[in-house]
Amino acid sequence: MQLKKASILVIDDDTDVLTAVRLLLRPQVKEIIVEKNPEQIPSLLKNHTFDLVLLDMNFKSALNTGNEGLYWLKKIKELKPETAVIMITAYGDIDLAIRSLKEGAFDFVVKPWHNEKLLSILTDAISKKEGNASITAQTTSAKISGTEMLGESEAMQDIFIKIKKVAPTDANILILGENGTGKELIAKAIHQHSLRADKPFIKVDVGALTESLFESELFGHKKGAFTDAREDRAGRFEAAHGGTIFLDEIGNISLQQQSKLLSVLQNRQVIRLGSNEPIDIDVRLLCATNVPLSELANENRFRKDLIYRINTVEIMVPPLRKRNNDIILLAKHFANLYATKYMKPEPELSKQAQEKLKSYHFPGNVRELQYAIERAIIMADNYVLEPQDILFSPIESAPAAEPQQQETNLEELEKATIHLVMEKHGGNMTKAAKELGITRTALYRRLGKYDI
Template structure:
């Protein structure tokens, strides 16, 4: 069906939204009806039929859970309406919006939207109705998302769909997940599908920056600002101007560093070390951490105002052990890559190998699977990989953690804990002291005490 012939109902308690949609659609469609009160939906459906219904997910601002939208979606479906329902949602309700698709919604649109995007969604919904489809095709990985970002599991399909919705916006994204789950790939996919895709994508491992390097690396410096500052240098934020900056391991920076970062994000300006004047910046911010959101909410470790600033939308990347058959899918993908790399025939995975992979818990996630498959391809004597070829990384065996479980002497426990955390962070004292919950000075004293 053509947009010009469509009758559309918009239900939202925000008069500004109703006015904006009415102004946009009045020249585009046959009829547009707007309604503030969702209680009137049943009577409206009895009076006439609609081709598309745009339905807000939140009507009671004091509740703001999205459940109102799901309730009225079910009511619309119970009236046997053939209208394609498109949910209107805010950034924070994207997970609920994805759930609404499983409840029968055709699609959802995120406020504030680009008008072209809304018109495209409406056109697709009307095309779907013409073909007899009540819901869109299952979520697929957006084109060009990166070969390693594979997944057929429900959790990954939801992530792909969420990426396709939030990438075109300028929302700040916090990517959560264990080490090795592919957080950087998610960040790159968001950038590649954003309106900034032609501009720079700049990655910074902020957790590895020392206090002295943090400011000059991120914000730049003027010539003569310190001993080795022989020329003016732009920081990473300036390098990412008009594009995307990805701050990895954001959960491991100190409170002092957090304060500096928050100031830049609030003011949208950087001041190079040694300079007086500020430089305006226009960047889209993506952050990632293996720290849980609950840990980030601990104000003794992380500023809550910074959490809100970086977390307009969050994406939680699932560990590999929760992705089911994706393990085999990824294993087959990596086996082809490494067969090409080492000029060997592409091997098959025997059933025994698949079962061994699926039963393993993969503490190192996709990164560990990649290691295991590369090793298997190198060592294999045949073009079939058996269970015996699947050997897992000794790095993930965590001997220090096992020692902690067996040791009962208090000082030995402390020594083993410090060793374990230092190994985990590659000897980085700042990150180790943060995880241990002590100052760098206190950590130095313990290192001296135990001769480490």
């Protein structure tokens, strides 16, 4: 089916959005109907046949949690499962938008959008509708194309989807996660799937730079700027011009370094040490840290204005202990990799070895698993790896157990209970309200009260 023959419904309580979409699509499609009130969706679907629905994630009539959009997405899929749905969202709601893909949405578009991009998504949705295809079908493989990233777990599938959505943009990305989880691999994957893929990818471990080296390494210097400056040198930002710069361990830089970095990001210019001449730069910024975002929010440690600058979208990389489905997949991958490297027979993991791997907590994450398998391949006497062949590093230790403190405040207990039930039902308002024994309206009020 062509877009010209399509009938489209747009649901958004922002009249400016409805006007803009109507003006854009009126000459492009057979029929377009716009509606502010999502409560009209059942009636509209009953009286019309739509090929596609554009649905906002948030509605002002509720509490702008994004769950309203998920609720109406499910309702559309119940009433007209064959109708393609594209969610309208903002960068801050990308996690919810990704959840919508699992609930049956074809795709999502981020506000403010480029008209050409929106038309492309609509055309793609219409052309694939008859084949019952969706973006989720393209991202359920264990590996994201062109990278070494593997994962069948739900958490990794979420990350693969997010990479494919944010990579073609120039949004600044903050990658969060423990040491050894693969943050650099994610940064490389974003670059490889971006429009800058044929340009430089420059990594800088900024956490390891001293105060004296920070400016010289990042922004460059002129000959004679300091004792060992024997020639002019471009910094890493200049080297990444046109491409991507990846600042690893960004959470470990000092407030003074943060101030200098913020100035460069705001002005899109660098000034080499020993010079007064600004140099324009065009870079896509990716950052990573093992420092939790809650700690970065402490202004005694990290500037909030810099957090907002580097964190248009955040990607949280789960520890390996929360990716249990991926442990054996990764172990087999590393076993084959190192068997080839060390010219050993094609290896196998015994059932007992697999059980040992799955029961271990992996404080060193994927990196620790990789080293354990490499050692096993080198030292094992047989091609079948047994539990005794797999030894874990003594330098890693189990994460310290967090002290348990019983909560006795009634409001805090209610807030925690609502949060738990909402997570259990994946944000489904109807199911959550039913389990809590309250109405959906009452649940909306409590979500607003506790800012959940």
